[in-house]
Amino acid sequence: MLEKQDLQAIKELIDTSVTTAITASEERMSAKIDASENRIMAYIENAVMPNFKLLAEGHQTLLETLARKDRVEALEEEVVFLKSVVSALAQDVTELKKAQ
Numbered sequence: 001m002l003e004k005q006d007l008q009a010i011k012e013l014i015d016t017s018v019t020t021a022i023t024a025s026e027e028r029m030s031a032k033i034d035a036s037e038n039r040i041m042a043y044i045e046n047a048v049m050p051n052f053k054l055l056a057e058g059h060q061t062l063l064e065t066l067a068r069k070d071r072v073e074a075l076e077e078e079v080v081f082l083k084s085v086v087s088a089l090a091q092d093v094t095e096l097k098k099a100q
Contacts, residue, residue, distance in 0.1 A: 002010075067075075
């Protein structure tokens with residue numbers, strides 16, 4: 001028959017064994033997670049970031065080539081003014097033709 005001390009020793013062996021197994025399992029999982037994170041970061045750096053850079057360059061090109069909003073608004077005002085002038089001149093020409 002096992003005595004209390006024997007049972008205590010068995011319990012300690014089991015606890016040690018379980019703790020060792022858990023620690024080893026955690027270390028393996030941490031290593032796999034770290035490796036996975038490294039692969040993800042490498043993918044982001046090699047595949048995603050260059051595409052973002054290209055997108056940013058294209059956006060910068062658009063910003064450089066597009067007219068500023070205030071310039072567009074000024075041109076729109078000029079167009080409205082010129083349309084009214086052309087309309088008035090066309091009306092004058094029509095009246096002059098009728099007068100002849």
